[in-house]
Amino acid sequence: MxxxxxxxxxxxxxxxxxxxxxxxxxxxxxxxxxxxxxxxxxxxxxxxxxxxxxxxxxxxxxxxxxxxxxxxxxxxxxxxxxxxxxxxxxxxxxxxxxxxxxxNLDADEKPKITSSKDAFDVLKSELLDIPHEEFWIVLVNRANIVLKKQRISIGGVAGTVADPKIIFKLALDELASGIILAHNHPSGNLSASVADHSLTKKLKEGAKLLDIQILDHLIIANQRYYSFADEGVL
Structure with missing residues (x-):
């Protein structure tokens, strides 16, 4: 009862x-x-x-x-x-x-990236809430208007690989003037690894030959991010 x-x-x-x-x-x-x-x-x-x-x-x-x-x-x-x-x-x-x-739905007007926060806002819906690493790029024109964002690779829990040839081909196809690199750390760790620094440097040097700028590299973990540009290590 x-x-x-x-x-x-x-x-x-x-x-x-x-x-x-x-x-x-x-x-x-x-x-x-x-x-x-x-x-x-x-x-x-x-x-x-x-x-x-x-x-x-x-x-x-x-x-x-x-x-x-x-x-x-x-x-x-x-x-x-x-x-x-x-x-x-x-x-x-x-x-x-x-x-x-x-x-993730874009507004009618394509976003303009003027800061690392803008880049984070463009990418966070792709890189939040996933248990594995992914590597993405955002392509922009000379006015920093987003032309396209594209996933480059999917990795495991510990890492992923980004092929420069694929990245530069996409950039050339879109006639991009700038590239923003990004990947996530499912562990929540915001520290950039030696491999992260090495890849960024390699891509930056290759981009110069194509008259393209690597504008930033974001590491996204949960609701936070680490920006190579903001930290002065790009």
Whole structure:
């Protein structure tokens, strides 16, 4: 009997309409909902002892209440949480991926890069939330307007390889005047390795022969980045 009362108290249907996530979104707008309430809408239902909102709070707690960390979790990670099956896990991952892709949509006017922060903003949607290293380039014209961004290679957890021939071919094909190099460190370490410095120097010397500038090399780790240009080591 007591358990029946507890379950009823936890059920979203027993809440005031303006406190239920779906109804709250309709009545007050999407910005009024907490992260847990938005995730609860994705879940659709909770368990026999947890409402969808409480289950969503449990999911967030497993990611230290960080949407950024939640985006790193895999289906295998999510299904370890009691009450989360494969279908719910897939729904959460799909929603977070849509959010990541939305960030990646270019505005009608192509962005202009005037600082390392601008370059980071252009690249972060590609290099955040992935468990392996990738090497990307951004090609710009003489006015530093972005012409194209392109992934060059995919590596493992510890490193990736960037082929200068591929990089310079892309730059010549786009008639680029400048190149911004970038790769991520899944470990979160922002330090540039000896190999990072060596590759940057090699590409800078090769670019001079083609009248192309290497404008920067970013190392991206989580929400932070290291800029060779800002540090004066380019």
């Amino acid at each position: 007591n358990m029946h009362i507890e379950e009823k108290a936890l059920g979203i249907k027993s809440w005031s309409p303006e406190d239920r996530p779906r109804e709250k979104l309709i009545l007050k707008g999407r910005s009024s909902l907490s992260d847990a309430e938005l995730i609860a809408i994705l879940l659709g239902s909770g368990t026999t002892t947890l409402s969808a909102v409480d289950l969503a709070k449990k999911i967030l707690l497993s990611a230290d209440n960080s949407l950024h960390r939640l985006a790193h979790l895999t289906i295998k990670d999510l299904v370890k949480i009691k009450g989360i099956g494969e279908a719910k896990a897939i729904t959460i991952i799909a929603a977070l991926e849509l959010g990541r892709r939305r960030k």
